[in-house]
Amino acid sequence: MADNKGLHNAKRAKKDEFYTQLSDIENELRHYRHHFRGKTVLCNCDDPRVSNFFHYFAMNFEVLGLKRLITTCYKNQDPDLFSMNTYDQAIWLEYLGDTNGNRVPDPEEIGIRYFKGDGDFRSQECIELLKQADIVVTNPPFSLFKEYLGQLVEYGKKFLIIGHQNAITYKEVFPLLRANEVWLGYGFKGNAGFFISKYEDVATASSHREGMIRVSGVTWFTNLDMPKRHEDLILYRTYSPEAYPEYDNYKAIEVSKTADIPIDYDGVMGVPITFLDKYNPEQFELIWTTDRGGDGMLEDLKKPHVRYDAPVVHGEGVYKRILIRRRK
Numbered sequence: 001m002a003d004n005k006g007l008h009n010a011k012r013a014k015k016d017e018f019y020t021q022l023s024d025i026e027n028e029l030r031h032y033r034h035h036f037r038g039k040t041v042l043c044n045c046d047d048p049r050v051s052n053f054f055h056y057f058a059m060n061f062e063v064l065g066l067k068r069l070i071t072t073c074y075k076n077q078d079p080d081l082f083s084m085n086t087y088d089q090a091i092w093l094e095y096l097g098d099t100n101g102n103r104v105p106d107p108e109e110i111g112i113r114y115f116k117g118d119g120d121f122r123s124q125e126c127i128e129l130l131k132q133a134d135i136v137v138t139n140p141p142f143s144l145f146k147e148y149l150g151q152l153v154e155y156g157k158k159f160l161i162i163g164h165q166n167a168i169t170y171k172e173v174f175p176l177l178r179a180n181e182v183w184l185g186y187g188f189k190g191n192a193g194f195f196i197s198k199y200e201d202v203a204t205a206s207s208h209r210e211g212m213i214r215v216s217g218v219t220w221f222t223n224l225d226m227p228k229r230h231e232d233l234i235l236y237r238t239y240s241p242e243a244y245p246e247y248d249n250y251k252a253i254e255v256s257k258t259a260d261i262p263i264d265y266d267g268v269m270g271v272p273i274t275f276l277d278k279y280n281p282e283q284f285e286l287i288w289t290t291d292r293g294g295d296g297m298l299e300d301l302k303k304p305h306v307r308y309d310a311p312v313v314h315g316e317g318v319y320k321r322i323l324i325r326r327r328k
């Protein structure tokens with residue numbers, strides 16, 4: 001039992017060590033360029049020797065018109081885990097832009113500073129740097145996602161970070177999405193990202209890339225405005241009770257695909273969590289998630305039943321849903 005737990009923790013920790021590809025960073029960041037002018041950017045889960053976030057911002061410093069780039073590197077305490085870190089101490093870097101006119105970040109232009117501690121994003125030293133940042137951009141460890149996002153919100157920071165879509169219904173995350181304080185970015189092609197991995201280089205035979213691991217269900221979480229969240233989802237289906245049965249346990253209809261949301265239904269609808277990729281808060285209202293039986297927020301919608309942890313259709317439980325209603 002103890003061994004199993006150890007194995008599970010090791011697997012989880014390995015997942016925390018996947019590195020983001022430059023092409024995925026470029027693909028997402030191109031939608032937010034205007035947010036960065038005159039800003040201090042912090043990448044706070046990033047070893048600058050391997051992080052493409054650091055490379056992206058250092059190389060595009062002038063194009064984006066940045067004021068300052070800070071990158072902090074966590075000193076991994078677990079010798080079993082991959083780490084490029086050869087320093088005894090955790091470090092942080094500061095780049096203030098090109099000074100010799102070659103438009104490239106040269107080593108002498110990058111200031112290396114040493115942390116007293118291990119560079120954990122929760123440490124006081126890192127929080128001091130967080131306070132100086134305008135926008136935080138990174139792929140944080142998935143296992144600490146709730147805490148990581150919570151800290152950004154607590155310090156009122158703008159951010160663009162990678163996380164797993166399962167986090168959407170976390171009780172710490174969903175209220176932020178519902179209150180329009182956080183939303184999903186443009187995302188990865190095909191709902192999966194390829195990350196650079198020192199551990200495994202295959203996911204499935206059909207989607208193999210040397211030296212990469214394929215992680216499905218990854219997405220970007222942000223509070224930087226972008227056009228997508230103001231665009232209406234175009235709908236073309238019409239409601240019928242046969243096509244859209246009401247749940248056995250909730251007063252809401254089942255819509256198993258976002259594209260099938262009926263154009264003419266004004267009541268409560270259950271949609272997959274991937275609906276949030278298309279969510280425009282002016283078009284729809286998020287009511288709550290059915291995860292955990294709705295956290296006490298769905299009492300008015302519950303019908304007498306033995307289970308509420310997932311919606312039930314004709315006696316069969318379906319995957320967790322987000323309950324939504326049309327605004328206009």
Ligand SMILES: C[S@@+](CC[C@H](N)C(=O)[O-])C[C@H]1O[C@@H](n2cnc3c(N)ncnc32)[C@H](O)[C@@H]1O
Pocket residue numbers: 015016017018019020044045046047050051052053073074076119120121122138139140141142144
């Ligand atoms: C998923 S990896 C992504 C690395 C890099 N941001 C990228 O996207 O290529 C998460 C990184 O967070 C680091 N990390 C783990 N725990 C941390 C902590 N408590 N504070 C800061 N960084 C941490 C890991 O060492 C790892 O490099």
